[in-house]
Amino acid sequence: MKKTIILMLSMALIACSSKPCLEDECLYSSRQTKFAFWSNVAEQMEVLIYDEANGEKPDNVVSLTKGDDDFWCATVKGDLAGKFYTVRSFQNGEWSAESPGIFAKAVSINGQRAAILDLKKTNPEGWDKDKRPAMTDPTDIVVYETHLRDFTISPNSEVEHKGKFIGLTEEAPLQYLQELGITHLQILPMFDYGSIDETTLDQNKYNWGYDPVNYNVPDGGYSTDPADPACRIREAKAMIQALHKAGIRVVMDVVYNHTFDVMGCALGRVVPKYFYRLNDDGTFANGSGCGNETASDHEMYRRFMVESVCYWAREYHIDGFRFDLMGIHDQETMRQIRAALDEIDPTILTYGEGWAAMAPAYPYEGLAMKQWTYKMPRVGAFSDDIRNALIGSPFDHERGFASGNPASVKDVMRGLIACPEWSGEPMQHVSYITCHDNYCLRDRIEVSAKGETETTKLRMNKLAQTAVLVSQGMSFLYGGEELYRTKRGIDNSYQSPDSINIIPWENRDRYPDLFEYYRQMIAIRRAHKGFRLGSADAVKEHVEFLDSDNENLIIYRINNLEGIDSAAALIVLLNGSAETLNAAIPEGAYAILAFDGEADVNGLGDYAGNTIPVAPYSATILEE
Numbered sequence: 001m002k003k004t005i006i007l008m009l010s011m012a013l014i015a016c017s018s019k020p021c022l023e024d025e026c027l028y029s030s031r032q033t034k035f036a037f038w039s040n041v042a043e044q045m046e047v048l049i050y051d052e053a054n055g056e057k058p059d060n061v062v063s064l065t066k067g068d069d070d071f072w073c074a075t076v077k078g079d080l081a082g083k084f085y086t087v088r089s090f091q092n093g094e095w096s097a098e099s100p101g102i103f104a105k106a107v108s109i110n111g112q113r114a115a116i117l118d119l120k121k122t123n124p125e126g127w128d129k130d131k132r133p134a135m136t137d138p139t140d141i142v143v144y145e146t147h148l149r150d151f152t153i154s155p156n157s158e159v160e161h162k163g164k165f166i167g168l169t170e171e172a173p174l175q176y177l178q179e180l181g182i183t184h185l186q187i188l189p190m191f192d193y194g195s196i197d198e199t200t201l202d203q204n205k206y207n208w209g210y211d212p213v214n215y216n217v218p219d220g221g222y223s224t225d226p227a228d229p230a231c232r233i234r235e236a237k238a239m240i241q242a243l244h245k246a247g248i249r250v251v252m253d254v255v256y257n258h259t260f261d262v263m264g265c266a267l268g269r270v271v272p273k274y275f276y277r278l279n280d281d282g283t284f285a286n287g288s289g290c291g292n293e294t295a296s297d298h299e300m301y302r303r304f305m306v307e308s309v310c311y312w313a314r315e316y317h318i319d320g321f322r323f324d325l326m327g328i329h330d331q332e333t334m335r336q337i338r339a340a341l342d343e344i345d346p347t348i349l350t351y352g353e354g355w356a357a358m359a360p361a362y363p364y365e366g367l368a369m370k371q372w373t374y375k376m377p378r379v380g381a382f383s384d385d386i387r388n389a390l391i392g393s394p395f396d397h398e399r400g401f402a403s404g405n406p407a408s409v410k411d412v413m414r415g416l417i418a419c420p421e422w423s424g425e426p427m428q429h430v431s432y433i434t435c436h437d438n439y440c441l442r443d444r445i446e447v448s449a450k451g452e453t454e455t456t457k458l459r460m461n462k463l464a465q466t467a468v469l470v471s472q473g474m475s476f477l478y479g480g481e482e483l484y485r486t487k488r489g490i491d492n493s494y495q496s497p498d499s500i501n502i503i504p505w506e507n508r509d510r511y512p513d514l515f516e517y518y519r520q521m522i523a524i525r526r527a528h529k530g531f532r533l534g535s536a537d538a539v540k541e542h543v544e545f546l547d548s549d550n551e552n553l554i555i556y557r558i559n560n561l562e563g564i565d566s567a568a569a570l571i572v573l574l575n576g577s578a579e580t581l582n583a584a585i586p587e588g589a590y591a592i593l594a595f596d597g598e599a600d601v602n603g604l605g606d607y608a609g610n611t612i613p614v615a616p617y618s619a620t621i622l623e624e
Helices: 002-011 148-152 165-169 171-180 198-203 229-245 266-270 299-315 331-344 370-375 384-391 406-416 441-448 454-469 512-527 536-542
Strands: 026-028 032-038 044-050 060-063 071-077 084-091 142-146 184-187 191-193 212-218 249-254 320-323 349-352 380-382 429-431 474-478 543-546 553-558 570-575 581-595 605-614 618-623
Touching (some): 032 084, 044 071, 084 266, 142 512, 165 229, 171 229, 184 320, 212 299, 229 249, 249 299, 299 331, 320 331, 370 380, 384 406, 384 454, 441 454, 553 581, 570 581, 605 618
Parallel strands (some): 142 184, 184 249, 249 320, 380 429
Antiparallel strands (some): 026 032, 044 060, 543 553, 553 570, 581 618
């Protein structure tokens, strides 16, 4: 018996002398691996180590010892690289189901077991020299949202590794994004999610990925070998490195507000119910509309969120985070996330959806809802104000300003100056009209403007996007709008096939003027600081709306730009009607940057006078 005890101690030395982080669940070195798992309810905990990913029985079972702050710890001597582990806890008279832990950094296929590996060996060549592309101010950015599969799966994409991380290391997609001129690529969830079986990828099942399983591991479905735990990590890093070399930052869509299920995931197995909000009757609250909502206000889940984003920022060089249903989280958590990321790099972006699917089980005034954005400095929120005003609410088929409804003109004007009533600074206002949710722009215009010609609908498309790109907020585009994508009228394509979600690369030849208009408008925004003044005080000082005698016409002027912009002033005229409208402007000499559905950062020609025509459903932009 004495020999057995000595042998066990030689295999599992207690390592709880220093206060561990949640991130420290598995710390590997070639000499030993340290384990540390948090549980405030466990009576016992143990790690089960497997030589094979699918081994039926563990090859070693290591008892953990409770240390400070409810962390259960052990150190196993020897080189465990290539092995797999799970953790389980004993509580209420029984052992929990095994799980890979809440902070697994590498996993087996479908994320069932955590993998032990040397993360340094997953770094692509030159990773230590990888740098974030330069960024001065958040309002300088133009975000382009895409799903990894959508972007490259087309037979016309000229990409060899279609639908994979490394597809975005290839020349064709990188050149396309560079030519378009975007600064940030926002990728729909790329962490390990539960709705796709990684063992049957040949069946081409599709999902957006808003069903988290392992938050801190890339999803195997986007790797060339999901059975190899290192492959998905190495290829995700290679993608980020390639985008950085192309001058493009990477934003990660994160879904901390709910899990795929409850008792089947690590958060529910290790510490049942702690990480979730509960109703008064003990059932799971459902602010996410997905059967549960997490509890960011609980200390350890707040720590988990903070450590998780910091891990992605450090280990994967992620440049920004888009928070799904951010309104479920509490404001203090978002402030702490922002502060922690500032210590790594203040230019890392944080923004999200300032709403929830249903009412969260937390006091409304403390939630990270859009109207409280000003309480969370440098955390942005999507502006459904400017979206609804320009193209109508996604919950009805009414027209917006860009499709002929003047009722929303004042809300468009608010959006152009970044809705200061709820955004503390312009960078906190994410100006957009479409994203992966709801109708894409072509389909939204189709359902609200039935009977209009395609030519008119294309004009509406350009007009709506122009307003986004000249607003003082942070500009956001849904990938494929510049190619006149359609989802064939499906407004929730989260599990629709490729034929619905695919980016139609061939449309660049079918609608060349649309792509060129987007490209030029992005270039115009990036060339003129007047459209991105960067502070609420500067917007108040330099922006005015000129009187218009027509309710369908907005005249937006940015003045006194000496020392700020190459232009002395900029004037934007937006005509949301089917008629040509004559607009009164200050007498002067101007360069025309946009007119009648065309745009050119170098100018379309010159104009002098004090009135100018604005074509139907179009923008005129003048540089003084």
